Amino acid sequence: MKFNSLFVIFVFSFFSAKAIGLEQQGLDTLLKVSEVVEEQTEEKEELPSLEGSIRKSQEYTIQLNRINFTLSKELDSLEIMEDFPIAERLTLVIQNRLEDTDSKISIRYLQELENLLKNIKSQISIAERKVTSRIEELVSVREQLEEIKGDGLYQLDLRDSSILPEYQNALTQLREYVQKTDSTLNGQRIYTASFQTRIARKMIRISELSESIEVELRKVEKALLSKDLNYIWEKSTYKNDSKLGTVFIESIRLNETILYRYLKNHLGLSIFFLVVFLALYFWIRNILTVIKSQKEFAKIILERAYYVPKNPLLSVLVILTPILPFFFPNPTISFMTVLLWVGVISVTILLIGRFPKGLYRNWIVFVFIFLIYTVSNLYRDINYSERWYLIFLSVIGIYLALRIVKFQKNNPDSFPSFISVLVKFYIAMQSLSILSNIFGRFTLSKILGVAATVSFTQAVALYLFVLIIMEVIYLQIELRGKGENDFTSYIDFHRIQARLKKVLFGLVGIIWVYFFFDNLSLLDIVLENGKQILTTPRTLINTTFTFGNILVFFLIVYVSSILANNVAYFATMKDQQKASARDKRLGSSILLIRLSVLSVGFLFAVGASGIGFEKIAIVLGALSLGIGFGLQTIVNNLVSGVILAFEKPIQIGDAIEVGGRSGTVKDVGIRSSKIQAYDGSEIIIPNGDLLSQHLINWTLSDKKRRVELIIGVSYNSDMELVSKILSEQIEIEEVMKNPEPRVLLQSFADSAVEFRVLFWVDNFDLWINIRNQVMRGIFRAFKENGVEIPFPQRDLNFKSFPGLLDEKIKSSAELEESKKLKEIQDGDGKDKEG
Known part of the structure; x- marks a missing residue:
């Protein structure tokens, strides 16, 4: 009996383990079970009582019911294998395309295949996780069954006449139930193992194809600067085996399939952003509706914002299209191209009436060139018959760019300053594209032309992205005004723009650089090398660090400082709207908000960068030494600022006098406070002086x-x-x-x-x-009423005045005239004497 049991266990363990690729685990299970059986046969265990056996039998029956419920939830093969046929076909297409040596694969198509494999691997990984989870459930069930089989109750000899017949029947039913459950478990394990084997084969094949594509990409990248075509003045060395029309249709069909599969695989994310799009659209529509209906100065408000009131739907598209690729994992080229088309077409419609007709027609032609370049970028094979088309497009593009330069010279204020730099950069890249084409570097020429055109249009779209976001924020601020007759001042409007432009242009600058390297097909190389530079450990004296840690630290501190300043600014604007109610204003508490944001940002930067608080403690110790020697005044002003924030002797907007200077408190900073004098000047007063000197606050309790x-x-x-x-x-x-x-x-x-x-x-x-x-x-x-307001009067009495002839002479003119008269009289007297 013992030998037969061991043989059955051995055979089942061996074949089950082989089915799932776990032979060693089956042998370990065999040894474990045999040891348990031997121990139970060698040791004479005391049999449990009848009542205890019945209770344990009931517990095992309940446990078996739970196990069978777990086994009844079979692996959903339909859901797991739904995408397998498509994945296998696409994998076969990729394999055949890599093995085809008759045509050269373009670098963009290789990157598309690489992304496609990543997406297929991602989908199969989901199925793999489900299968693995099911295997873990089955392993847990098997352990529970082994525990039941190893119990002394299960090993009782039913031929013992001392055991009650009813009890024997219960034990018999329990054993049958265990055997039935064990049989179901074996079937489930074999069924699950078959899926695991199929998934493992597919993952191995995908890994092999990924390595092959990686090798091909490295070859193409190294050959970018190499000559792959004859010089333009030489006889053609390529064959026109396929026409451009055929290549176009085949490429569109292939990319359509890839795009459909990508969106299907990320259906949840696509629906989420569709909901975000609708929510953002209706939110903006609501803002415009409320402003038009409730604001007396609605016309002035809406005139300050041009694009959002004109077309809120397209404005939302311009906002979302540049940021969507960062939320979708491994976006395909076809997906990126569709987003580009949507964004550029939306921008083109929004620009109607914004540019002069001639300049707008210039932009329309440029958009047409952009569409041709992006379609050409989707071709799966290198087609040298595009050579003359690309040269023609580059020449037209340079001509259009020169027209933009000429227009900007005649109208220097019509474009932002970066446009001239961008246009010159575009001309330089298109010139390099033409030269590369002339000297036989066709692949490099196409990459440069595509990157130049797409990057230029993306820059314009990102510029409108910034303007539209600023308009939305401005309209939201206007909506939150304190009354229907209130609107943000013109000065505040431009201050908001100035503050937001710096942050938003920094953000879109990073986005543009990211897309630019992606258009050059150098993004992976840049990210790889950048990651290596940032993550390589470096040692300075006894300290180990990485550039990535330092970058993360300063980046978080910089972001927190921007947040602190902007939160303080918008809180100040809110205070200005509540200037009459001092108790409802944040006032000097804004300083506490700024300090809190900076402190949390600093602590988060320390934790995220991995620098360690013990190292920060060393820096703070050195800083305390500096405080003792030369930073007392700065620390005094800092602490005084905190005291001002808590005690609130002054608030932003209060009219105060301190040290012989008077004005309105404009800002309570960390080190100093700013007072707007009544003559328009701004006075910077250290916080320590506000506490140490006599301070007169005219509006502390009220404004009377x-x-x-x-x-x-x-x-x-x-x-x-x-x-x-x-x-x-x-x-x-x-x-x-x-x-x-x-x-x-x-x-x-x-x-x-x-x-x-x-x-x-x-x-x-x-x-x-x-x-x-x-x-x-x-x-x-x-x-x-004839009431006299007196003014000071003085009477002057002259005792003597040389040359005075008559008391009636009162003015200097009369004095001069009397002198002349006297001289004439004296002259007449002398004549008479003579």
């Missing part, structure tokens, strides 16, 4: 202000009338009734009786205008 006027009248005036006039003039709507305005007789001065007028205004920003209104009213009322 008392206005004091000293009015002098003549001693001959009717004092009751004067008091009545003054009281009437301060009974205007702008003057607060509580506290009550007052008119007091102040003093008897040298030449006037002075009255003191006191009244309150509820808005500090308007007190000068209200004082002006009151004083003008007083002056007008005094004039109407």
Whole structure:
């Protein structure tokens, strides 16, 4: 009996292990089971009680039910094998294409095949994970069955007459149940192993093809600068075996199949971004609708934004198309090309009416050239009959670029500054493409022409991408205005643009460089070499680091600083909209927000870069030593800024006086604060001075202000009338009734009786205008009622004045005239004496 059991276990273990490629595991299982059986036969275990055996039998029955439920969920072969036929056909096509030596495969098509294999491998990996998960379930079931078989209850001799017949029947049923479950398990293992074997063969084949494509790519990349065609003045060395039309149709069909399969494999991601597209579109439509219906200055607001109000649907397409390739894994060339077409066509429609007609026609021709280049980029084989077409397209492209240069010289403000650099770069690349074509470097010529044209159109599309995002943000800010009659000032609009442009242009610059190297078919090489440079460990003294760690650290710190500054700026704009309610403003708490963002960014940078907090502690220790020697003032100002943020003696927007300077708080920075003086100048005051000097805050508790006027009248005036006039003039709507305005007789001065007028205004920003209104009213009322406002007068008495002839002479002109008259009189007297 023992020998038969061991033989059955051996045979089952061996063949099951062989079916799934795990012979060694089957032998290990055999040894383990045989050892258990031998131990149980050699040792005389005490038999469990009848009640315990019945309870254990019930537990095993429940456990077997669970096991059979697990086994009933068979492997979904239909779902796993659904894509296998297509994958096998595509793999066969790739294999046949690599083995075909009659035609040369283009580098872009090799990259397309490489991406296709990656996508096929990704799909098969999903099936492999499902099969592996099923195998793990079956292994767990097998371990549970072995545990049941190894129990003493299962090994009881049923021929013992001392065992009750009912109990014998229960044990018999349990053994039959175990055997049935064991048989089902064996079938499931063999069935699953067959799938695993098929998947393993497919993965091995894909790996072999990937290595072959990798070898071909390296060959083509090394031969890019080599001559692959005759010089243009020599006799042709190639055969026109296939016409361009045939190549075009075959390439379109092949890329259509690849694109369909790619989208099908990423259907969930495609649906997700379709939902994102619709949500973004309806969100923008809602913004435009609300602004048109609720904002009094809707026309002014929408005139500042050109593209989004014109066509929100195309604006959303321009936003999404440049960033979608970064979310889809291993995007194929056909997928990238379709996104390019959608983006460029959307830009072309949005530019209608934005350019002069001649320049727009120039752009239309350029887009037509772009479409030809992108279609040519999809060809699977190198077709040398394209040689003259490519030269013609390059010449036309250079001509169009020169027209753009000429237009920009005549209209220097019509284009952004980078366009001239981009146009010159395009001309240079197209010139190199023509030279490469002339000297027999056809592959290099085509790559340069495609990269130049696609990169230029992508740059224009990315520029509109920046403008449209800024317009959307601006419209959202306008939508969140505090009232229907409020809109962002023209200055704030340009400040928003200036801040966002730096960040967005930096982002699109990285995107453009990424696509440029991809168009040159050098992206993999650049990424590979860049990764090697960034990840190679380097040693400085006793410290090991990588350039990647340093780059990550500074990049995160830089991003956190940008976030901190922009959050502070937009929070300040929000405060300006709530200028009348000081308690609802963030004010100096914006400093805490900035410090929090910078601190979290710094800690995240330290953790993400792998530098280690112990090394940062060394740096901070050295920094503390520097603080002790020369950074006391800076640290004092930093701590003072934090105190200002917590105590809030000043808020952004408060009117203050400190150190003889007055103005409105514009910014509470980390080291210093900025005050906007009333004459327009900006005063930078260290935070330490704000705490150490006497600070007058006119708007700390509220914006009320008392206005004091000293009015002098003549001693001959009717004092009751004067008091009545003054009281009437301060009974205007702008003057607060509580506290009550007052008119007091102040003093008897040298030449006037002075009255003191006191009244309150509820808005500090308007007190000068209200004082002006009151004083003008007083002056007008005094004039109407004949009240004299005295002014200082002085009487001068001259005791002697040389040359004075007459007391009636009062001016220097009369004095000169009297001198001449005296000389004439003296001359007449002398004549008479003579």
